[in-house]
Amino acid sequence: TESNRLTLRNIESMREELAEGKSRIIRYSSSYFIKGDGDELSGKKKALVKYLKKVGIKVEGKRFGDAKIRNRLISGNVNGIYLDPKSVSYLIPINHGYLFDENGAYYGRCDITGAPVFLDRSLLPSSHELVLGMTGFGKSYFVKSTMFREKVARGVELKIVDPLGEYGGVASNLGARSVDMMNMEMNMFEKVKFLTLKENVDRTLALLITLFNLGNEELGVLDSGITKMYEEDQSYEFLKDFVLSRSPQVYNKISPIFDGSFKKFCTGRNPEMSGDVRIDLSKVPKKILPFYMLLSLDLLMRSAGGKQTNLVIDEAHYLLQEDVVGSLERYVRHARHLGTSIILISQSANDFLKSRSSLSIMENCSIHVLFRHQAVTDEMINFYKLDDSLSGFLRNVAGFNGRYSKALLITPHLSTILRFESSEEERYIVDGIR
Template identity: 25%
Template sequence: MTLAVTGYPAEVLPGWLEALSAYPARLDVALHAEPVPPQVAADKLRRRRTRLEAGRREGAGRGQIEDPQVESAAQDAAELAGRIARSETKLFTAGLYLTCYADTPEDLAQLIDDVKALLSASLATAQAPTFRMLEAWQTTLPGAPDRIGQVRILDTAALAACVPLTSPDTGESGAVAPSAVLAGLSAVTGAPVFRDRWAQANHNSLILGVSGAGKSYLAKTDLIRELCTGTIGAVIDPEGEYVALAGAVGGRVIELGLPCGALNVLELPHPDASGPCELASRVLDLHSLCAVLLGAERAERLRPALDRAAMGAYRAAGISEDTASWTRPVPDLAAVARQAAAGFDPAATELAGLLEPYATGSYAALFNGAQPEGVQEPPLTVYTLRHLPDALRPAGMLLVLSRIWNGARHGERRRMLLIDEVWQLLQDEAAARFVLRFAKSARKYRLGLSLATQDVGDLLGSELGTAVACNAAIQILLGQAPQALARVTDAFDLTAGERDFLATAPRGYALQRTRTGRTALAVIATPDEEPFLHTGI
């Protein structure tokens, strides 16, 4: 038998129909919704407000006291009309139908009474459509149209509250924010689990798992879904695993180490998008880069000479603190090396010799170049390191971090940077310090950092690596190697049950830790996403 909901409560919480979908009996719940055109919605509300106002004035003319229900209805209608005019919400015609199944008439009657009692507990009512049971049953079939037409006008928020999907893993109070993305399904209840990095204390996440546990699969699904919410994405890709994904979403691939993939650490922003001290900031980025290339101790000793050479290169190019001069071609690392070689200071001469392989030698393809101007920023930019030798990978990653950091400081949209195999960057102390500064300050500029690694030792084996891990508000742990399990258990304060789960977790299963709790989940993807997610399996 099919019931049609005829009365709705005045106020509900999200997922108020969860009791019906979770009821231990066969019960089909069908929700039919159709948007009302904005002009039609505005006309309906105007007529309703006119009727309410006419009734209020008629009562006042007769000397009657104000009816609180009429006043409340008029106020609600006026508020809803304003929200529709501001495009903050829309109206829908919605019909809710329930089909109950049982083996005997007695069991069916009992089930119907139970369903009506559940609805009554929420201040809702339901009736069987007399003489239209066939059409009512057809209405609850998958993909069927509404053949009953027992509808009610609901706004967007009220309609969303009728979706019978909620669980302790869905979000606070069962609500799902527009910026949240689907993380997977609960490994315990099968309910959807959502993740909202933009609602956390910081926007960073850490993905930690042994090779083959599904680390890249999870990182890619998270990235794709963030792109769907309007976030601008960037990836530091050591092995070219994200190139196909970039092509699928209309992104761009920059292959570091090739002439077309050179980055210039001294590149300045457009004068209209610049902030104070940009010139000094670029010189500081150059100092960080040289600390990776030359070693922290040697770079510190040569810091004055490098600073003079960098400022001299800017002056030789006609660039000063005046932003009007920033439209001129900027110097590159080769120009800095030439300025150092022109000096008479022994430190400058030493600096010029040390920079020669990177400025004019065999490694110059990474450092001397600029990205084309006037190109619209794509939704996803992948920086692949597969053409870089291992010795230059930390420097290449640092160049990308610097570029993304400077872009985020002058942009307004949310951005997400995914660093795959971040252990390669954390091996260098200067690069690790840059990542830590990045992780601590990214939230100020609506920037989220996603770190994925399989090497627990390099991440947790140093104070800097541990600090980077602690600055991730979202920590996602996949299956762990037996040798690393004890360290992971101590570092993330896991219970015995959580430790056992990670020790035996199948591929694609993970433990997600946020400020709201811990959830064991299974990562899922759509058929359209699948072709771009697998790596070597």
């Protein structure tokens, strides 16, 4: 043929060469794409199919909108699957709207087609992300690299809640300042402006619950005192007097916030957290890590609402405790209206399938990236509509293999096995490795 491009003229030439014995076909297949207004596409498609059949070319078209066909496709089992143009456009970056935006950050390649995946999360219905998988299979490195790429591509601010000290290197290389929460002064009782009065009361109670084992009667006293404090715009001293007058026993139980080691979190000023910030919690005892993580999230969200921001929370399972997860869910709901994308990292999707609040968090995340899972439960299979092939992929294949990583990427408009790898320069910036 006179060109590698498939045209009607080339098809005619190919047919003539075959008829004259000048060429022979061992095997031939091709995909076709039709451009035009929506109302015209159906007619154009029918005309093309009619012509192709006339010259002896078999044409089949099937959508893969249902989960069964989708799973076969992204698992690499493509035998007998034929795609119409709209379906094919899900796999080809330049043909499908905002998800594959060339102005977005490069996330890797579709492992099935080799197509590059560019992602501009700010254009998704909800820009939050879950990155889930076992320790040691590449999820932390994936987050570090993609956050670096988004910073370069989109200029976003980066905030990190770092319980294990995992993100110190990349934060330093990106010029982020590190904050030691254990030696800071702040005021956790100050109202968060974008929350309602009840939400502020619940937020404050959740912080106290992470520190003290409080029963219903004790919570009732604190609920009344905190509500009255906020209603009347009173100070921390008002709450102190209120609790002491109502129940000396409750006062004694939570006395560390009034007169002890946690008083510094109640009487200071809340610092501004603008720019790139990493909150280092690596020295915090695990027993009180939920308190410090929730307090960190609280502090960072107070500064939200300016520049587009990615807020990374590592070891997010610490915030999924029954009395704490409601606060996380609340911030996930509010963050999307403040230009903040929350990226939650945890060791298993099963961590989020245990309560209504954590399920709500999953449903409010448009981006799910699944690495290796030791257990793929029925709840996971039902939530993500996995078949046996994809369940096996998550148990046995997903993760880092020494050269690159593979993960199951699920978004509103694309589900595929993502192949992720880094350049030498990126590895140095992210992990300091040459």
